[in-house]
Amino acid sequence: MASEEFRAAIPALRQSYQQSDFAEIPAFMPDDVFHSTLRELEELFHHQSHRREVHIEQSGGTPRRFNTLARDVIAQGSSVIPAVFASPAMRAALEEIVGEKVLPVPYEPEQYIATRLHETSDVHGWHWDDYTWALVWIFKMPDEGHGGSLEYVKGVPWEPENPRVEEYVATGPVIRRHPAAGSAYLLKAGSALHRVSPLSCAAERMMVCFSFASTTDLEDERSHESIQALF
Template identity: 35%
Template sequence: MDLVQPMSPYQAGLARREVDRQGCVVVSELFGAPLRDAVASEAVRLAGALGVRRDLEFAETGFSPRRMCNVTQGQIIERGVVIPRMYESAALLDAVSSVVGEPVFPCPYQPERFVITRLEQPGDTHGWHWDDYGYALVWVAECPDPADGGFVESIPGTAWDKQRPGIEQILRDSHVHRLNLSVGDVYLMRTDTTLHRVHPIERGRRTIVNMAFARHDELCRSVTHETMDALWSTPGIG
């Protein structure tokens, strides 16, 4: 079985237009259902076994809340098989590159390469933020019905000033796009210039794998990682 089923140039062009328009697009058709099931099962297993509860706010993102349980890249390498193998796949990099219309690369900062996040209590949310690198591919392993939250909200074409994030102002001035998701979906987001959050859940459980990819100019540029380092730090150490 091929791990990745590339899109035709026409489909990739449509998907790219969606990324330009709303910052993200569902690209589940790039992967067969057995592969998406395997990634989902591993994420659910690792979140259950290793997830660490977080309840944080960051000045760099206007004190938006992060209420969640998560699993680090190091833990996934140690105890996972499918997720690290997928991330290493050249076919995956090619598929993402063909959709976004530029080459993408494994994230130079290893801890940000792939992480698992679980929202599991009413009010849990991955609050408004930008990511440190250009693109994320997010695999949805568990997700409540959109009526119970857990959908993604996005504002593309926005820049992250870590000293003055100005999120309230952006929210006042912008149209907020909404991406409803179902179990088994995979979506792609332009994460460095899209302000985004996961709408708080009211019930149910939402578990995802986030795989991050860098743009060419991010490979040598110095990038700081304050929010990611704090959000996935080792309890008692970070």
Template identity: 30%
Template sequence: MTIEAVSPAMTMRDAAAALLAHGNVPGPHVDTDEVARIDRMIARHRLTLDEKLTAAKRQYSAEHYARTTALLPAELISELRAEARRLADLNTRRIDITVPVTGDTPRRLGSLPNSLFQEQSKLFTALYNSVEFRSVLSTVVGTPVLDASFEDEKITGTHQSRVGDTHGWHWGDHEFAFIFIAEAPSIEHGGMLQAVPHTVWDKKNPAVHENLAGGTIRTYHHEAGESYVFKTDTTLHRTVPIQTEGVERIIVNLTLASLKDWLEEKSYETTNAVYTD
């Protein structure tokens, strides 16, 4: 078949298929044997997930957020917690800044950049490239999930360990984020996720307070080992500041894109501010 005989619709489908396939070609820092092992674990676990996937899809449709804890095997959750703990203990870089494009909201926390995961992570880099994992997330959000269009945003982490630590009100540059919670304080100590879905991020006029006043703030508490996926580009969100000395919250953020993210022109001020030296 010549290119002249290919319809525009077929060309777009082929291009979309190529983009999906590209997202599952691991980089040189990824252990492909580990990817295959995680694929097998999730594929076996998925045989038991019909009702839980349906519940997650329903929650995501209503809230642009879905708790995904039950969608991962318990063995994998334990392994991910251990790796996150190791990376946070060895590599946290403290920041205390405000970010202008989100209305000068604060970031007081330990920052774990994508480069750290490329250099020292075995499990999270494999999970990011797992076809089975992406299939589960795609089922929940109702559309394919792709690699983040900005390399530095693919896998990042935060470590909140001091009174007042917070990841202040902000949006995400990409449509989707999967958040794995390695450590979390009990609810009376803060650290909960707060989210306002169906908001618009205007970087020239973020209007954070106006968005808070005009929307519904949902508050979610998570235990250590839990996870969730949410729509970050239209969900204003933050973590409630840590209230008590001696508690901590460690999370790893896997940022994933929609096709729309790859078609839009983007800038990455928040990623550069929080995760770049």
């Protein structure tokens, strides 16, 4: 389950990932699949989303302001999103990019979730993910300059008892990316401190995040306080 453009781009995506722990996948899915999934998400956000305005202790008290869709809501309301997560062909394509085994995360609530930022000052504050990779499918994106960009510092450890967010951001470098709607991006999110920058106006950023694990991830116990607080 991947577009021809995605398959053709894998050598360039591998190089990008090796250099920056990030790869933007253009035309992630065929247009008809993208638009049908967008309609499913719009319906779910309209009827079943929850507003979150909280600060997350495990990432240094950084803010979250957005609407959310939990994994089980998406599983019941979308045909495509669960299939993407479960697709062996998708994981095989990701393995070609990262050069190691890519596994489904065992914790169901974190397998795939969706967020929508749409109010001024909405933000997904600095944090790390519980598992190694995030595959983020972008459905709506503000104009660059209106916020909603991915910002990250790669290769920094997460210590929940002492997250040192301000130190890592100040030391940097902070890398900024503004992926297009219809694309997806792969981020080594377990070792990249990252955020979605605040919206400067009433624009809209809608995405689905799939989480995938490395072999090493499955050797350790993981806590899930952050995802439990939001979804």
